[in-house]
Amino acid sequence: MSKVYLFFLLLICFKSIASNNPCDTENGGVIAGYNCVNNKIIIAEKKLDKSYKEALLRINDESPKLITEFNFAQKEWRKYKDAECDFIGKSATDSPWQGVQIKECQLNMILLRAKYIDSVYFG
Structure with a gap:
């Protein structure tokens, strides 16, 4: 193996180890793109979960009988999100x-859902 080839191989390996964030990977390809969006989904899901729990508290204070319907709507929304984004x-x-x-479609829909819940219950 030539020294130049070995140098570039080590440089590539070091660069990928140095950045733990796949969104920072330059020319990372499909796997880096997938992992980047997946990391953003984790953050968006936490936001949606927070909005959802806060909305549940408000619904419980104002109309407790609507909690079942709200839970059902959220469950069905998740099915819709997955089906729509697959398509x-x-x-x-x-x-x-x-x-x-x-995954990008799912991310966008999660962010929109959190924004919608916030606007309805806290806007």
Whole structure:
């Protein structure tokens, strides 16, 4: 193995180890893109969970009998989100990036849902 080749191999390995955030990976490809969006989904899910729990508290104070319906609506919304994003991702491309597009759709829908819940119950 040539010294130049070995140097570049070590440089690439060091760069990937130095950045734990896949969103910072330059030219990271599909896996880095997928992991980047997945990390953003984790943060968005925490925001949605917080909004949802706060809305439950408000519903419980104002109309406790609506909690069942709110829980059902959230459960059905999650099914819709998954089905809609699977369709959007699969119809948009037949490439390895399909999974990333599905995750990006899910991220956008999660952020919109949190914003919607906040606007209805706290806006």
